[in-house]
Amino acid sequence: MKIEILGxxxxxxxxxxxxxxxAVAETGTDAEIVKVEDMDTILSYGVMLTPGVVVDGDVKIAGKVPTVDSVKKWIS
Known part of the structure; x- marks a missing residue:
C-alpha cells in the first residue's frame, strides 16, 4: 500500500x-508513506488545498488534517 501526504x-x-x-503503526499495515511537496503532482490529484492524503492513488481527504480513526478506516 502506498500512502501519499500532499503538502x-x-x-x-x-x-x-x-x-x-x-494509524499505520497501530493497525500493523504494511504501507509506504511518501511526502509529496511538488505542486504539479499535488494538482494532478485535483487537490487545491493541503494537506491531502492519497491512498493507492485515491484521494481520501484534502484541506483538512484527518483523525487517526479516519486513516485507520482508509487503510484497513
Missing part, C-alpha cells in the same frame, strides 16, 4: 504525516 511542509502537513504514521 508543502506546513504545520498541518507535518501533523497529517504524524497521524498517518500513527
Amino acid at each position: 508543502s511542509g506546513c504545520a498541518k502537513c507535518k501533523k497529517t504525516k504524524e497521524i498517518v504514521g500513527q
Whole structure:
C-alpha cells in the first residue's frame, strides 16, 4: 500500500504525516508513506488545498488534517 501526504511542509502537513504514521503503526499495515511537496503532482490529484492524503492513488481527504480513526478506516 502506498500512502501519499500532499503538502508543502506546513504545520498541518507535518501533523497529517504524524497521524498517518500513527494509524499505520497501530493497525500493523504494511504501507509506504511518501511526502509529496511538488505542486504539479499535488494538482494532478485535483487537490487545491493541503494537506491531502492519497491512498493507492485515491484521494481520501484534502484541506483538512484527518483523525487517526479516519486513516485507520482508509487503510484497513
